[in-house]
Amino acid sequence: MNITASYTDLYQLTMSQVYFRTKPDGRAVYDYYFRNNPFNGGYSIFAGLEDVLNILENLKFSSSDVTYLEQHGFERSFLDYLKDFRFRGNIFSSMEGDVVFPNRPILQVEANIIEAQIIETLLLNLLNFQTLIATKASRIRHSAKSETLLDMGLRRAHATGGYYASRAAIIGGFDSTSNVKAAEDYDIPSSGTMAHSFIQSYEDELQAFRDFAKIRPKNCVLLIDTYNTLRSGLPNAITVAKEMEDNGEQLLGVRLDSGDLAYLAKKARKMLDDANLGYVKIVASNQLDEFVIKSLKDQGAPIDIFGVGTNLVTGKPDAAIEGVYKLSEYNGEPRIKLSENIIKVSLPYKKQVYRMLDKNGMFYGADAVAVFNEENVERMEHSFDSNKSLELTRFEHEPLLQQVMKNGKKVMPARTVSEIAEYSKSRLEKLPEEYKRFQNPHIYKIGLSTELKKERDKLVLKHKF
Numbered sequence: 378m379n380i381t382a383s384y385t386d387l388y389q390l391t392m393s394q395v396y397f398r399t400k401p402d403g404r405a406v407y408d409y410y411f412r413n414n415p416f417n418g419g420y421s422i423f424a425g426l427e428d429v430l431n432i433l434e435n436l437k438f439s440s441s442d443v444t445y446l447e448q449h450g451f452e453r454s455f456l457d458y459l460k461d462f463r464f465r466g467n468i469f470s471s472m473e474g475d476v477v478f479p480n481r482p483i484l485q486v487e488a489n490i491i492e493a494q495i496i497e498t499l500l501l502n503l504l505n506f507q508t509l510i511a512t513k514a515s516r517i518r519h520s521a522k523s524e525t526l527l528d529m530g531l532r533r534a535h536a537t538g539g540y541y542a543s544r545a546a547i548i549g550g551f552d553s554t555s556n557v558k559a560a561e562d563y564d565i566p567s568s569g570t571m572a573h574s575f576i577q578s579y580e581d582e583l584q585a586f587r588d589f590a591k592i593r594p595k596n597c598v599l600l601i602d603t604y605n606t607l608r609s610g611l612p613n614a615i616t617v618a619k620e621m622e623d624n625g626e627q628l629l630g631v632r633l634d635s636g637d638l639a640y641l642a643k644k645a646r647k648m649l650d651d652a653n654l655g656y657v658k659i660v661a662s663n664q665l666d667e668f669v670i671k672s673l674k675d676q677g678a679p680i681d682i683f684g685v686g687t688n689l690v691t692g693k694p695d696a697a698i699e700g701v702y703k704l705s706e707y708n709g710e711p712r713i714k715l716s717e718n719i720i721k722v723s724l725p726y727k728k729q730v731y732r733m734l735d736k737n738g739m740f741y742g743a744d745a746v747a748v749f750n751e752e753n754v755e756r757m758e759h760s761f762d763s764n765k766s767l768e769l770t771r772f773e774h775e776p777l778l779q780q781v782m783k784n785g786k787k788v789m790p791a792r793t794v795s796e797i798a799e800y801s802k803s804r805l806e807k808l809p810e811e812y813k814r815f816q817n818p819h820i821y822k823i824g825l826s827t828e829l830k831k832e833r834d835k836l837v838l839k840h841k842f
């Protein structure tokens with residue numbers, strides 16, 4: 378997608394015009410984090426980073442952006458600055474695909490304050506959405522176990538969000554997408570079956586199947602529920618599968634898109650097996666999500682491929698992750714945002730986050746947030762309850778925030794979407810099962826180093842009325 382620097386909220390520019398006049402050389406550190414896992418889940422999958430970095434490397438205001446802003450009251454000297462605008466800051470981040478948790482920095486931007494301000498909206502827009510969808514995909518993958526997952530959501534997505542949703546779905550564990558543009562641009566596998574309209578356009582279902590199989594025999598999946606699944610669609614598909622065998626070809630599968638999917642899949646499997654077509658796969662679709670897929674598996678439905686659309690790409694039922702971007706340092710001095718709601722008080726300073734690993738390299742269930750260069754983080758304190766703390770010396774500490782951009786240039790090797798998905802899978806394998814269950818998952822602990830807590834509390838006192 379062609380994104381220019383005007384992909385931002387107006388207030389970022391009005392504030393930036395003031396910075397331009399009053400503190401053009403100010404240096405800021407901002408934290409990106411969110412406050413709750415989506416779907417009442419026990420974890421989230423961080424996604425969208427590579428897109429953000431690629432866009433930031435080339436981010437500019439176009440001449441029409443500048444003309445628009447000129448017509449909306451921005452002053453000449455600031456417009457001249459925008460003409461040469463580039464993001465030249467540093468970014469420290471969790472790796473894309475990692476398992477992440479609320480209320481700890483996932484990414485930090487360290488940059489000139491104008492640059493850091495202008496990119497806020499773009500960064501939140503891309504990271505919040507892809508993280509939501511990758512997390513949904515990961516939950517669907519958890520239910521589907523090792524069966525194949527196909528993203529079919531583009532038509533139901535929130536307009537061009539579908540482009541990024543398809544990428545995030547692969548990161549979260551999907552195998553392929555029906556979305557041709559995303560598959561082409563991100564080099565991810567594409568696949569698909571056929572629509573009811575294709576069969577409706579013929580007088581005869583069998584002829585529709587025959588034509589399709591003849592012209593497109595490779596990866597051919599026939600949709601069998603247009604008229605009657607067991608009396609018409611399946612018998613016709615079996616006829617075509619046998620004809621394909623005569624030509625040395627194999628029918629890949631049949632798709633069920635309505636009715637009781639467990640009942641129909643069992644019946645279809647039996648009829649296919651009885652016809653010696655044990656290799657023909659059963660594909661199911663129709664408003665699937667992690668709960669329906671889990672139920673279908675529990676019912677013993679012999680479904681090999683699940684096609685998921687609406688519930689995946691819209692992140693249903695959670696419309697968004699409420700990720701935020703908060704100033705934590707300005708010109709080397711700590712900054713805080715207070716709130717009546719104690720959980721919303723922000724964390725000052727540029728920081729590092731350490732993940733605690735047990736003896737087997739599994740995630741113990743705790744991330745400790747510390748001041749960036751703090752050494753020997755031996756204890757983590759509960760953010761607000763001074764009676765709760767955890768001794769950390771028995772764990773291996775894994776620093777999670779790595780520098781991924783330096784002076785506006787990416788400093789980590791590019792990773793393909795499949796590599797990010799592989800990484801994500803390997804990270805999720807280290808997370809104990811109790812954090813992955815859908816109902817009342819175990820709560821992953823996030824704590825502050827003793828030093829960070831002391832500094833945060835000092836600032837709270839300083840600003841309290």
Ligand SMILES: Nc1ncnc2c1ncn2[C@@H]1O[C@H](COP(=O)(O)OP(=O)(O)OP(=O)(O)O)[C@@H](O)[C@H]1O
Binds near residue numbers: 635637638640662
């Ligand atoms: N065996 C099953 N167990 C649990 N949920 C199922 C099962 N079979 C289908 N479902 C789900 O139940 C819902 C059925 O929705 P609905 O009644 O609208 O579909 P339908 O009437 O079969 O299809 P359509 O309206 O497209 O002809 C879907 O979300 C589907 O995935």
Ligand SMILES: O=P(O)(O)OC[C@H]1O[C@H](OP(=O)(O)OP(=O)(O)O)[C@H](O)[C@@H]1O
Binds near residue numbers: 529533663684
């Ligand atoms: O149910 P979802 O999870 O959103 O999955 C995508 C749905 O989109 C298609 O239906 P649609 O009626 O749009 O087209 P069709 O003619 O191919 O059935 C497909 O058959 C699925 O039912």
Ligand SMILES: O=C(O)c1cccnc1
Binds near residue numbers: 530532555568569572
């Ligand atoms: O390939 C399919 O079967 C498909 C693709 C998009 C939406 N519904 C179905």
